[in-house]
Amino acid sequence: xxxxxxxxxDTLAPYRKLxxxxxxxxxxxxxxxxxxxxxxxxxxxxxxxxxAHGYPGTHGTPExxxxxxxxxxxxxxxxxxxxxDILPTIGSKELVAWLPLFLGLKPGDxxxxxxxxxxxxxxxxxxxxxxSIAADSLEDLTAEQRSRVKLVWTNxxxxxxxxxxxxxxxxxxxxxxxxxxxVVAADECYAELGWGDWEEHVPGILEPExxxxxLTNLLSVYSLSKQSNxxxxxxxxxxxxxxxxxxxxxxxxxxxMIMPYPVQEALRVAIADDAHVQAQKDxxxxxxxxxxxxxxxxxxxxxxxxxxxxLWCTAGKDSWTSIQDLAELGIIAGPGVFYGEAGEGxxxxxxxxxxxxxxSAVSRLTKRN
Numbered sequence: 001x002x003x004x005x006x007x008x009x010d011t012l013a014p015y016r017k018l019x020x021x022x023x024x025x026x027x028x029x030x031x032x033x034x035x036x037x038x039x040x041x042x043x044x045x046x047x048x049x050x051x052a053h054g055y056p057g058t059h060g061t062p063e064x065x066x067x068x069x070x071x072x073x074x075x076x077x078x079x080x081x082x083x084x085d086i087l088p089t090i091g092s093k094e095l096v097a098w099l100p101l102f103l104g105l106k107p108g109d110x111x112x113x114x115x116x117x118x119x120x121x122x123x124x125x126x127x128x129x130x131x132s133i134a135a136d137s138l139e140d141l142t143a144e145q146r147s148r149v150k151l152v153w154t155n156x157x158x159x160x161x162x163x164x165x166x167x168x169x170x171x172x173x174x175x176x177x178x179x180x181x182x183v184v185a186a187d188e189c190y191a192e193l194g195w196g197d198w199e200e201h202v203p204g205i206l207e208p209e210x211x212x213x214x215l216t217n218l219l220s221v222y223s224l225s226k227q228s229n230x231x232x233x234x235x236x237x238x239x240x241x242x243x244x245x246x247x248x249x250x251x252x253x254x255x256x257m258i259m260p261y262p263v264q265e266a267l268r269v270a271i272a273d274d275a276h277v278q279a280q281k282d283x284x285x286x287x288x289x290x291x292x293x294x295x296x297x298x299x300x301x302x303x304x305x306x307x308x309x310x311l312w313c314t315a316g317k318d319s320w321t322s323i324q325d326l327a328e329l330g331i332i333a334g335p336g337v338f339y340g341e342a343g344e345g346x347x348x349x350x351x352x353x354x355x356x357x358x359x360s361a362v363s364r365l366t367k368r369n
Contacts (some may be wrong), residue, residue, distance in 0.1 A: 002067065004123065008338045015327040022330025027361040029350045032159075032309050034229040036283060036354075037058040039276040042228060042266050049265035050161065052315055056261035058253045060088040060237075064148040064268040068237055071094065071271045074222075075192065077207040085245045087252070088259040090188055091234035096120045096153075097127065099219075102251045103183060103244070105130040105150050113153040115342045116161050118187075121153050132201075134340050138176045149182045157190040157307030159340050160348035164194065164306045167203045170210045178217065186281075189223040190308035192277055193284065198307050206240050215240045226309055229275045234259070235267040250316065284309060287351045287358045294348060294365040303346070311349040322347045330347045331366040 012030060019026045059065070065083035072078040089095040097120050100111055107129035113121035114215070115136045125132035127315045130150070137140060138149065154173060156165040165173075170186075177184045187203035203210060208219050218240045225231040252258070259267075270276075292302055292311055300313035300322075314321050319335040326333050326347070336346030353361070 002127075003062065004126065005119075008119065009334075012335075015323050016332055018324075018327040019330045019332050022364075023050055024360055024364075025329060026299045026330055026332060027353060027357045028332045029353055029361065030334045030348075032226065032350045032352050034226065034231050035352055036227045036280065038233075038331060039270070039272055039273075039275065042233075044268045045269035046233070046262050046266040049262040052294065053260040054261075056258055056264060058087075058258045059084075059105050059249050060086070060259065060264055064088060064264050066264050067268045068239065069162065072206065072220075072239065075080070075274070076204045076206065077201070077324050078204065078208075079149070080208070081206060081215070081239055082242070083177075084198075085215070085242050086237055086239045086265060087152050087245060087249055088240055089221075089236045090257060090259055091225070092187065092221050092236040093120055094257070095236065095238055096187065097124045097188065097223055098257075099185060100124040100128045100130055100151060102248055102326075103151060106173075108148060109150040110141075110145055110148040110250060111151045111153070112141070112149055114155050114158060115156060116158070116336075116339045116346075117153070118159050119338065119340075134342070138180070146180055149177070149180050152177045152182050152184045152185060154184065154205065155187040157188075157194065157198075158304070159187075159190065159308060160310050160334065160336070160343070160346075161303070161312045162190075162200055162305035162308040164198050167207070167209045170203055170205060171212075173216065174205070174210055174212075177195055183219065183241070185219040185221060187221045189221070191222070192227045193281055193309060194307040195285070195288065196306060202307055217241055218246070222305040224270050227280060228357045229280065230266070230270065233263050235263055235270065237267075283355075287355065290358055290362050291349065291351065294362040300347075311351070312346055313349055313354075314346045317345065319344055319347060331361050 016359035019134045065086040072081045105128045109130045111125040122132045191202045220239045221238040305311045319337045336343030
């Protein structure tokens, strides 16, 4: 029997109960699930493809892969990506969890993930018996550990921190990982949601300035859950690494990990339409501009949060005390400790609530003071 850690979000149950007692109801800012409608252009594409009586292709339709390649050229400054080096996935979380298996990691191998990170990276290592090390730089590892590194995850913009790695930092990590013969997989799911200095562009792993024009052993993982409100569609993809992609496709064929054809069509239409992405970003911008100063007025310091859908905050207390303080206002946030030991003392506050619920949270946070 496979034994995995308890799902961390279940431990929020008593705080959810406390928050539910608030007379104006709960404001749930704990999980980054979209609340706005899926754009009509995408819904229509799904409906139009609903007569899907045959098995879909694991590799995705040529039209889908071409649309994604054009998106990388248009939005991610990557013009040398070939459509055959793109693979649709059933959401990005399953790819994160199963990639160590598909890459052949085994006991004794090391997977490196960011110091503060989404817990599924560790689950991927656990599934294959590999060792997971939390580090933001491979220079933090010993020589013995470096000799066993097979996979390095980057997450920029980061979940939960919203931290962005610039071109120089990405290039340094890629060069170091390549010196070890390791694969670099970049979780880039929030790349269209940059703020401030990153408004126009967040650097990506496949860009020539980072890759040196060579995509060998470099994988970009992307999801439309956030930018297109497609969390329920499970519409994502992985791209790059021409040396690895044929084996990834073959493994997924054998295991039946196939994106349904109607979702492939919805993804194709969504990735080609930039207008709805900008409209959704503007909604999140307004919520961010309302919520951030309210949290600061309540006593939180916001760290990083340069991109993405979260505000990474600390009030100088342990994570659970801050969760208690917010629950007393009927607000649910995510404890920083869910994201590793380095997250202690922080909470993650999501922007994924309706305008009305965000306004209610702002009112509660500011009235308290």
